[in-house]
Amino acid sequence: MGRIDKGVNCSVVGCSEKAIRSISSEDASQAKLNIGDAKRAYLCKTHYKELKKHLRKDRRLQKWRWNQ
Numbered sequence: 001m002g003r004i005d006k007g008v009n010c011s012v013v014g015c016s017e018k019a020i021r022s023i024s025s026e027d028a029s030q031a032k033l034n035i036g037d038a039k040r041a042y043l044c045k046t047h048y049k050e051l052k053k054h055l056r057k058d059r060r061l062q063k064w065r066w067n068q
């Protein structure tokens, strides 16, 4: 996870921005990002932000459940 080669584009379908991060396909599907059937996803700045937003939300939801 983390650093990627230069010149890789974002894996999200319909996006052609330059990727800054690579993530696992599980993380991508958890954040509901459409990466087709890629095993590894490369994300641009925008989609990485979106991913973090989704994952944070999920975590908060889990915590809330555990506290009940």
Ligand SMILES: [Zn+2]
Residues within 6 Å of the ligand: 010, 011, 012, 015, 016, 017, 043, 044, 045, 046, 047
């Ligand atoms: Zn993107």
